[in-house]
Amino acid sequence: MALLSVQNLRAYYRTEVYGISRIVRAVDGVSLELQRNEIYGLAGESSCGKTTLIKVISGTIKPPLRVEEGKVHYQFGSFEIDMLHISPEDLRRNVRWKEISYIMQGSMSVLNPVRRVITTFYDIVTTHQGYTDRKAFLGQVRAHISKLGLPPDVLNLYPHQLSGGMRQRVAIALATIFQPSLIIADEPTTALDVVVQRGVLQMLKEIQAESNNTVLLVTHDLAVHANVADRVAIMYAGRIVEEAPTSLIFNAPRHPYTQHLIRSLPMIGDRSSRASLPGAPPNLANPPGGCRFHPRCPHVMDICRVEVPEMMTLPGNQRVACHLLAEGRR
Amino acid sequence: MSTYDKLLDVQRVTAVFHIGSIIGGTRLVAVNDVSFSLDRTRPEIFTLAGESGSGKTTLARLLLHDLEPTSGAVIFEGRDLATIKSRKDTLEFMKKVQPVFQNPFETFSPLRRVEDYLYDTAINFGRAKNRRMASVVVDEALHLVGLSLEEVTRRYPHELSGGQLQRVSVARALIPQPRLLLADEPVSMVDASLRMAIVNLFRKLRDEQQVSVIYITHDLATAYYISDRIAIMLRGLVVESGPVNEVLDRPLHPYTQVLKESVPEPVPEQRAQWIRPIDLGTTEVKEYARIGCKFAGRCPRVMDICRQTNPPDIHVEGRIVKCYLYQGQESS
Amino acid sequence: MWKVTRDLFKYDGRFRIATVFLLAVLILAILSAVSPYDPGKTFKVPQDLPPSWGHPFGTSSRGQDVFWWMTFAVRNSLFLGLVTAAVSRLIAIFVGLTAGYRGGLVDRVLMSINDSFVVMPVLPILILLSFLLRGQLSLLMLAFIMGLFGWPWDARLIRAQVLSLKERAFTRTAVYSGTGSLKITLDEHLPFVLPVVFATTVNNMLWSIGMEVTLSVLGLSNVTLATIGTTIFWANQHQALVAGVWWWLAAPVIIAIILFLGLYLLFSSVNEYIDPRTRLRLIGG
Incomplete structure (x- = not known):
């Protein structure tokens, strides 16, 4: 049984300003499953809907965002939940931090800027575990911090005294203190330098390998996915266009969009010319019909303009949504 | 010129x-x-x-x-x-x-x-x-x-x-x-x-x-x-x-080497090397104020002289490197 | 402009109420032009008559029709508010934009003048001036004096905004497009500053009209002139409430409330509309 199963999810932003109403179809028919003990990479360009997808998956659905259709179902070790119908109280008390934790870009918002790091730990641990014994608490946090290889004195510092990389590692330590089943890492290293990025991702990978939980790693940087993720999904304009084990995605991409993304990646030691796609990702308030990639696709066919391609499963656990595959089979 | x-x-x-x-x-x-x-x-x-x-x-x-x-x-x-x-x-x-x-x-x-x-x-x-x-x-x-x-x-x-x-x-x-x-x-x-x-x-x-x-x-x-x-x-x-x-x-300066090594390559087969742990070293402020080579605190090939004086520009292999490792190898 | 008004009227309840209130006050002010009575003359009508068809707001103990008197009072108070706001806005925009964009010495000089005005106690100074110029203090002069005191906080607000705008990349784009500083200020920064200007205009009108009431109630303004403040002064002088002539006091108070509410609602509604973020959402951002 998968840890998380998302079925045919549609989540739209509906706004109305002075009589002009808009619907932004940020997530439009996404299905995916996260298994236990894997790093699932989610890649996509800005405003392709990946942030919205995470919001729904982590249960932070606030107007104007609304789930129109679909299921988001979790199967934790001892209990299961339906994320679209769980009460906020239940979510806060039993799920957040304990089963699902969240690491975001910069992580200044999780660390209170005017309080020492230890206080933030204290707040989270006491609200979720009902600790009153300060000694036991300190012991637990110290053990956790040292297991992760962080210097113990970071606990007594204020967030601004930490470097960006250290702050991100503290955020990871916070997110893993209850050994959650799922860690959602949203662009965790985007603002960091490459050397620091490498260190932070190494730590994330070590933690995952040790506690066998699931990491949902969201970043636009495909090279990071190549080095960290077990499986990678590529999102385009509110839909997943391809999903496969990492080596398949990079060595044998099937969707024209994925093929383009992989081929256009520059590499040190290779100066051969890299092409660029025409056009730009569509505005999700007014997306093109059929396959949303068709206006930019070099292999576009008539059917692509009218019919949304079904997700097809190929050998090797590769899922692709493209009419070219059906065409080839016929 | x-x-x-x-x-x-x-x-x-x-x-x-x-x-x-x-x-x-x-x-x-x-x-x-x-x-x-x-x-x-x-x-x-x-x-x-x-x-x-x-x-x-x-x-x-x-x-x-x-x-x-x-x-x-x-x-x-x-x-x-x-x-x-x-x-x-x-x-x-x-x-x-x-x-x-x-x-x-x-x-x-x-x-x-x-x-x-x-x-x-x-x-x-x-x-x-x-x-x-x-x-x-x-x-x-x-x-x-x-x-x-x-x-x-x-x-x-x-x-x-x-x-x-x-x-x-x-x-x-x-x-x-x-x-x-x-x-x-x-x-x-x-x-x-x-x-x-x-x-x-x-x-x-x-x-x-x-x-x-x-x-x-x-x-x-x-x-x-x-x-x-x-x-x-x-x-x-x-x-x-x-x-x-x-x-x-072929980077010569140890910092360029670390930098190049840290760039993730979009090749899953090479990940074992990238994931290999590295030393993140000291904080920024300390490096700015450091006497001698700024990279000495993190350099895997650091020598005593690196901590004492600033390395000069050394012309070697068609480039200029600020590193004592290449002293004596200058090309004219 | 017409479309904006129509949209606001259609979709914003606050704007509808504000329009009704302000129109009512405005019509009252305009009616002063056709008043059958001269506000300077007393004892033209019987005293202390309660509201009736002939005298909608009743008559005062000074033998004046309160309704027609109020038309002049509202007209004068509005005039005072508008002139004060206009004078102080001009100074605030000029000082704020200049200090913020030019920076350096210009900024330091302007801000020290600004801060000297901030620390000056306005009410005592106004009382002193009114006392000294009593009788000769025309409404226009009072408006100018208040305008001179009403700008420093808002200039600081505008300056702070320009300071942050100056650091944005689009300001640098304009600089490297060869655009001069005056044009940068007007084209790039003013649109972001306008919401503040509008918000503070309404605020400033409320402040100046209220200040005039304070001065008048203390008897320090030219009490022969009809304003909302002097109405209350005269009503108090004749102990209207004790004498049971409540309409004499109720009229200015209710009209002031309607005016203030209308201005406030207009302010909050239009402010939301001209907020750059709303504008962005409107043009589809």
Whole structure:
């Protein structure tokens, strides 16, 4: 049984300003499953809907965002939940931090800027575990911090005294203190330098390998996915266009969009010319019909303009949504 | 080569900032004794690469005459930028040197139409007398970046994609017909599927429009792809510089080596090497103030001398390296 | 402009109420032109009559028709508010934009003048001036004096906004487009500053009209002139409430409340509309 199963999810932003109403179809028919003990990479360009997808998956659905259709179902070790119908109280008390934790870009918002790091730990641990014994608490946090290889004195510092990389590692330590089943890492290293990025991702990978939980790693940087993720999904304009084990995605991409993304990646030691796609990702308030990639696709066919391609499963656990595959089979 | 043969000649520039109050503040040498030059007749793409805090953005501001150096001089086409004071001279300088900024969504005011900036530029730099005549100039510049006037007419920034906006930004910079573009991280905020279009554009401008480009980036992969020469910066110093394929194919400075190794390659088969643990070393402030080589605290091949004095520039294997490891191997 | 008004009227309840309130007050002010009575003359009508068809707001103990008197009072108070707001806005915009954009010495000089005005106690100074010029203090002069005191906080607000706008990349784009500083200020920065200007205009009108009431109730303004403040002064002088002539006091108070509410609602509604973020959402951002 998968840890998380998302079925045919549609989540739209509906706004109305002075009589002009808009619907932004940020997530439009996404299905995916996260298994236990894997790093699932989610890649996509800005405003392709990946942030919205995470919001729904982590249960932070606030107007104007609304789930129109679909299921988001979790199967934790001892209990299961339906994320679209769980009460906020239940979510806060039993799920957040304990089963699902969240690491975001910069992580200044999780660390209170005017309080020492230890206080933030204290707040989270006491609200979720009902600790009153300060000694036991300190012991637990110290053990956790040292297991992760962080210097113990970071606990007594204020967030601004930490470097960006250290702050991100503290955020990871916070997110893993209850050994959650799922860690959602949203662009965790985007603002960091490459050397620091490498260190932070190494730590994330070590933690995952040790506690066998699931990491949902969201970043636009495909090279990071190549080095960290077990499986990678590529999102385009509110839909997943391809999903496969990492080596398949990079060595044998099937969707024209994925093929383009992989081929256009520059590499040190290779100066051969890299092409660029025409056009730009569509505005999700007014997306093109059929396959949303068709206006930019070099292999576009008539059917692509009218019919949304079904997700097809190929050998090797590769899922692709493209009419070219059906065409080839016929 | 006399100064006159050079388009841009950066002569030992240093920029010092004072942080904190007058009493007890610290000195921060953001740019430390940097020298390089660009040829006048042969346009090239020169990359300034470095991580955050390496001083590359401060250096860019010095080159744009946005900031006066504490010591040293920036000389453009034979004129020291420090002598540019009047508005007329400033406009004359801006006509030759134009910037492209990092975030295309911030480059233009969200409340103005993007074309206004193009028309303003054409009229202010004397390429056209009025808006009607300017439209020819504007359209021409937009065609150079693969756009047309129809595509941007009456558009606000949010109506264009990041890639389109960045191309408009380059088009605007091209209108005065500059000799040098300063592009500060021009693709870091642009989506992957649109990024290479911008990068290829700089190549095309160098080859077809004879425009030199100073490309400032933290991304070694695109730097390798487009540039002719590269300078690697660490805490205000250029630690290694030379032809890009020499420097990045076989980096000599241990810092360049660590930097190159840390760039994730989009090849899953090589991940075992990338995931190998590394030492993250000391904090930033300590490195700025360090006596001797700034990298000594993290360097796997550190020697005693590295902690005592600053390594000199050593000319070796077609490049300049600031590292004691190569002392005695100088090529003439 | 028409479309904006129509949209606001259609979709914003606050704007509808504000329009009704302000129109009512405005019509009252305009009616002063056709008043059958001269506000300077007393004892033209019987005293202390309660509201009736002939005298909608009743008559005062000074033998004046309160309704027609109020038309002049509202007209004068509005005039005072508008002139004060206009004078102080001009100074605030000029000082704020200049100090913010030019920076350096210009900024330091302007801000030290600004801060000297901030620390000056306005009410005592106004009382002193009114006392000294009593009788000769025309409404226009009072408006100008208040305008001179009403700008420093708002200039600081505008300056702070310009300071942050100056650091944005689009300002640098304009600089490297060869645009001069005056044009940068007007084209790039003013649109972002306008919401503040509008918000403070309404605020400033409320402040100046209220200040005039304070001065008048203390008997320090030219009490022969009809304003909302002097109405209350005269009603108090004749102990209207004790004498049971409540309509004399109720009229100015209710009209002031309607005016203040109308201005406030207009302010909050239009402010939301001209907020750059709303504008962005409107143009589809």
